Amino acid sequence: MLVHDGTYYWFGEHKTEGSAGNRAQVGVHVYSSKDLYRWKDEGIALKVSDDPASDIVRDSIIERPKVLFNRLTGKFVMWFHLELKGKGYRAARNGVAVADRPQGPYRFLGSSRPDMGAWPMNVREEDQIQGPDKHLANDFALGQQSRDMTLFQDDDGKAYLIYSSEENQSLHISQLSDDYLKTIGRYLRLFPGTPLEAPALFKRQGHYYLFASGVTGWKPNAAYSAEANSIWGPWQMLDNPVRGAAEDVSTTFGAQSTYALPLPDMPDRIIFMADRWKPQNAIDGRYVWLPVEWEHDKPVLRWQSAWRLPVQSSIKRER
Numbered sequence: 001m002l003v004h005d006g007t008y009y010w011f012g013e014h015k016t017e018g019s020a021g022n023r024a025q026v027g028v029h030v031y032s033s034k035d036l037y038r039w040k041d042e043g044i045a046l047k048v049s050d051d052p053a054s055d056i057v058r059d060s061i062i063e064r065p066k067v068l069f070n071r072l073t074g075k076f077v078m079w080f081h082l083e084l085k086g087k088g089y090r091a092a093r094n095g096v097a098v099a100d101r102p103q104g105p106y107r108f109l110g111s112s113r114p115d116m117g118a119w120p121m122n123v124r125e126e127d128q129i130q131g132p133d134k135h136l137a138n139d140f141a142l143g144q145q146s147r148d149m150t151l152f153q154d155d156d157g158k159a160y161l162i163y164s165s166e167e168n169q170s171l172h173i174s175q176l177s178d179d180y181l182k183t184i185g186r187y188l189r190l191f192p193g194t195p196l197e198a199p200a201l202f203k204r205q206g207h208y209y210l211f212a213s214g215v216t217g218w219k220p221n222a223a224y225s226a227e228a229n230s231i232w233g234p235w236q237m238l239d240n241p242v243r244g245a246a247e248d249v250s251t252t253f254g255a256q257s258t259y260a261l262p263l264p265d266m267p268d269r270i271i272f273m274a275d276r277w278k279p280q281n282a283i284d285g286r287y288v289w290l291p292v293e294w295e296h297d298k299p300v301l302r303w304q305s306a307w308r309l310p311v312q313s314s315i316k317r318e319r
Contacts, residue, residue: 001261001273002067002076002102008033009102011045011065011078021282024048024062028080030103036271036309045104046078046097055111056095060085064258066151067102068159070180076102077180079161081149082111092145094161096181109181113143114161114174118185121232127192135166136189144172144187148197148213150259151176152231155203160231164197165189168215171196173231190235196224202260202270209299211241211257211272218279220251225299243302253303255288269310272301 002009010033014026028046031039046065048058056062061083068077075098082095093113097106117140119128130137139145149163159176161183174187190196190210198213208228214221225241228234242249255274263269270292278284291307292299 001259002069003261003264004069004076004102006034007102008036009042009067010039011067013063013065014044015282015285017281017283019280019282020059022061022279023059023085024056025058027056028062028065028078028106032103042103045099046106046108049108054108055082055084055093056108057085061089062095064149066149066259068151068153068180069102070159071157073179075100075179076104076106078106079149079151081147081163089147092147092165094146094149094163098181112182113139114146114163114172114183115185115187116143117141118187120172120187120189122189133167135169136192139166146172148199150199150201152201152203154231160201162199162201162210164199164215166192168195168197169193171199171210171212173201188232190226190233191237194224194237198256198258200257200260200273202262204262204268204270207297209260210235211260211299213252213256218277220254220256220276222250223252223257223301227298238298241299241301243300245303248303253288253290253301260292263309266310270299 010031014029015021016025027044027048030042030045032042033039049056063081065080078097080095082093084091093111095111097108099106127136145165146163152160159180161174165172170192171190172187174183177184195215196212200211210226212224222240225238226235255276258275259273261271272290272292274288276286
């Protein structure tokens with residue numbers, strides 16, 4: 001979700017019917033809204049390529065697109081998890097595209113793995129030795145694996161890529177360059193040895209929070225949450241944020257986190273956004289949006305079958 005110049009822009013994978021719809025057949029779709037209630041279809045922001053040599057040719061895998069506006073360059077920058085056609089989930093790359101308008105069209109720049117030839121800030125000596133299941137060291141020369149991912153833009157304009165890495169056994173936070181087009185080799189490992197994916201990072205009252213998911217393929221599972229005083233940590237794991245029935249707690253309401261949206265006019269109010277995956281019929285995927293509540297300054301989630309924003313959010317134009 002991008003908020004720009006008085007409008008919300010909602011980006012997502014354009015799914016098609018059947019299991020083949022989990023592979024990219026069309027591209028990245030975008031919708032716009034002034035109030036989060038009424039939405040306008042803005043069409044395809046990034047199209048798959050007809051060039052068989054392109055990384056984003058039809059039947060590649062394009063997942064979790066996220067967009068930021070770069071104030072220095074005036075460009076809109078899209079990042080997404082990319083898997084190459086016919087390679088399953090072995091490529092573990094990020095694709096990057098740019099546009100002059102939030103709704104696009106976006107121009108694909110290329111794909112790569114982040115932080116090639118760089119060690120994380122909190123690397124341990126034993127992590128730098130290659131060997132079986134030593135993914136950090138094994139991937140050092142080619143770049144770290146990047147699968148489920150999100151972007152985060154801090155108050156100072158710096159931006160970060162947060163992604164599932166090391167065969168989904170760790171999360172990484174990587175700082176982006178000033179133009180947001182690449183990582184700069186400054187990154188942090190979060191909770192190595194803990195299977196995590198589907199990160200969603202946000203900031204509230206100067207404090208950083210993270211939602212994430214366990215790793216059970218397409219099946220929903222229990223959520224994770226974490227907090228830190230700095231984006232560079234130290235990060236502390238919190239309890240499962242879901243409150244309610246046992247089934248909801250163990251499956252995160254049958255969904256998986258994808259984004260956390262602070263309301264522009266009320267930044268302390270956060271919307272938790274999650275996807276319900278249907279791998280046998282990709283087009284039937286649905287969404288869960290819930291208001292983040294707080295218990296002892298920790299984020300919690302409770303099921304609400306219907307709810308309304310605290311105000312009919314009329315967002316301010318950027319200056």
